[in-house]
Amino acid sequence: MPTTDHALNIEIDRREASPIYLQICERFKAAIAAGHLKPGDRVPALRALATQLNTARGTVEMAYNVLVDEGYLQMRGAAGTFVSTSLPGAVTPARTSRERADAPRAKRTQADTDIGNDAKPLRPGLPALDAFPRKVWSRLVAYRARGGDPATLSYPDPSGYRPLRERIATYLGLSRGVECVPEQVFVTNGYRATLELILRGFAKPGDRAWFEEPGYLLARNFLVDAGMRLVPVPVDHEGLDVDTARALHDDARFAFVTPSHQSPLGVTLSLARRMKLLDWASRAGSWIVEDDYDSEFRYVGRPLPALKSLDRDDRVIYCGTFSKVLFPGLRLSYVVAPERAVARFGQITKSMNAGSPYLYQAAVADFIAQGHFARHLKRMRALYAERRMLLMNAILKAFGDRVSIELPTGGMHLVAIFHAGRDGPIDDMAMAARAREAGLAVLALSAWYLNARAKHALRGIVVGFANVADAAEAARLAGMLRRAYDG
Ligand SMILES: Cc1ncc(COP(=O)(O)O)c(C=O)c1O
Numbered sequence: 124m125p126t127t128d129h130a131l132n133i134e135i136d137r138r139e140a141s142p143i144y145l146q147i148c149e150r151f152k153a154a155i156a157a158g159h160l161k162p163g164d165r166v167p168a169l170r171a172l173a174t175q176l177n178t179a180r181g182t183v184e185m186a187y188n189v190l191v192d193e194g195y196l197q198m199r200g201a202a203g204t205f206v207s208t209s210l211p212g213a214v215t216p217a218r219t220s221r222e223r224a225d226a227p228r229a230k231r232t233q234a235d236t237d238i239g240n241d242a243k244p245l246r247p248g249l250p251a252l253d254a255f256p257r258k259v260w261s262r263l264v265a266y267r268a269r270g271g272d273p274a275t276l277s278y279p280d281p282s283g284y285r286p287l288r289e290r291i292a293t294y295l296g297l298s299r300g301v302e303c304v305p306e307q308v309f310v311t312n313g314y315r316a317t318l319e320l321i322l323r324g325f326a327k328p329g330d331r332a333w334f335e336e337p338g339y340l341l342a343r344n345f346l347v348d349a350g351m352r353l354v355p356v357p358v359d360h361e362g363l364d365v366d367t368a369r370a371l372h373d374d375a376r377f378a379f380v381t382p383s384h385q386s387p388l389g390v391t392l393s394l395a396r397r398m399k400l401l402d403w404a405s406r407a408g409s410w411i412v413e414d415d416y417d418s419e420f421r422y423v424g425r426p427l428p429a430l431k432s433l434d435r436d437d438r439v440i441y442c443g444t445f446s447k448v449l450f451p452g453l454r455l456s457y458v459v460a461p462e463r464a465v466a467r468f469g470q471i472t473k474s475m476n477a478g479s480p481y482l483y484q485a486a487v488a489d490f491i492a493q494g495h496f497a498r499h500l501k502r503m504r505a506l507y508a509e510r511r512m513l514l515m516n517a518i519l520k521a522f523g524d525r526v527s528i529e530l531p532t533g534g535m536h537l538v539a540i541f542h543a544g545r546d547g548p549i550d551d552m553a554m555a556a557r558a559r560e561a562g563l564a565v566l567a568l569s570a571w572y573l574n575a576r577a578k579h580a581l582r583g584i585v586v587g588f589a590n591v592a593d594a595a596e597a598a599r600l601a602g603m604l605r606r607a608y609d610g
Pocket of ligand 1 (some may be wrong): 381
């Protein structure tokens with residue numbers, strides 16, 4: 124393990140709005156993420172770095188304290204300060220395949236955010252598989268397969284099957300207040316494929332992006348791997364804190380947000396924050412990526428219109444998916460391109476992929492056209508409203524005052540927050556790992572933070588309630604969670 128002093132080539136910019144100590148933190152995180160600083164490297168002494176940057180020793184000290192607090196650096200007394208040997212998962216620099224094979228840490232980091240692909244109990248984000256209208260669906264697929272339409276056997280249009288794009292545009296206008304034409308709708312193979320299209324369309328190397336803290340971990344990992352410099356922005360009861368984001372990096376090129384139902388905390392972005400966010404994007408010429416993944420499921424009042432519905436300057440890129448409203452194995456999602464980028468998106472889809480299977484796109488278009496979609500959504504809203512209560516009550520009963528849960532007003536998961544124990548905060552990563560060993564698909568809440576070890580990171584678990592069939596099953600699963608908690 125390298126322990127030599129690491130010569131760091133970092134610069135600070137006094138014109139930036141962000142304070143110097145935060146800039147130093149940013150530069151260190153970027154150097155660690157890029158692999159220029161490796162676990163175990165000794166970082167410059169306070170005085171040396173202060174001289175190099177022509178700043179006060181106290182400023183560097185403040186930055187180092189934050190980095191230690193967040194788990195990036197470790198102070199080892201007289202030996203100096205070192206890059207932590209157990210970095211927060213998302214910033215671990217890319218390793219060679221050989222290093223990956225040798226490194227036990229790589230596996231552990233993977234386990235922190237990876238719940239596999241199967242339908243184990245409590246999996247967040249998995250819709251009720253027992254309630255999907257399989258008969259109707261098989262009939263529609265079989266009809267299309269038998270129909271002999273050569274289009275279903277030929278190469279699909281990489282932008283999407285035209286009738287499905289039309290259905291989506293109509294649905295978004297009626298249900299989400301999103302005014303768009305079918306040409307703006309691009310069908311993709313899941314949210315990460317959508318992100319890839321967006322990055323190819325708009326991102327430049329070194330771009331910064333605001334990202335909710337905590338936020339959707341699969342998107343976060345994708346963006347970090349794609350080289351995006353993520354700026355974690357705290358989320359409170361009104362959603363993403365736009366003022367803090369602006370103070371941190373007003374010049375970010377993107378803001379990735381889940382306004383309807385924040386992932387994972389479940390709050391809704393307030394109207395005041397929506398207006399601030401739109402105002403920022405218009406003035407900065409930046410892009411807001413609205414991930415509207417599960418807004419259809421709302422149990423209190425009507426679903427709120429999308430942020431895109433307020434977008435006067437065409438700065439919002441709206442993203443939706445069929446993973447929650449139908450099923451994720453379908454791998455069908457979509458993005459509404461800004462008007463000015465329709466031609467560009469069309470070009471990119473041609474070079475990027477070969478499109479999604481026509482057969483399934485056609486079956487989904489029929490499913491919507493024949494009214495099954497609206498009926499299914501209505502039934503699922505009622506079912507999920509019941510199932511969320513079953514699971515919430517069972518967890519509260521099993522855990523007593525060890526947890527608090529806010530009744531989710533929408534979505535398909537709930538967040539149980541652990542109260543600190545006598546010995547301090549509960550290790551939710553270890554608890555979730557034990558629960559996974561016992562066969563449950565749960566994730567630690569702290570895994571959703573870019574800085575999982577930060578003091579402000581809430582500890583808890585994120586669990587899906589959509590597949591909890593009845594009270595007995597809810598009690599059984601809550602009992603398993605409690606045993607994992609007790610260790
Ligand atoms: C926050 C969030 N965004 C988007 C998605 C949709 O992802 P995909 O379309 O790839 O299934 C999910 C699914 O779990 C999600 O939780």
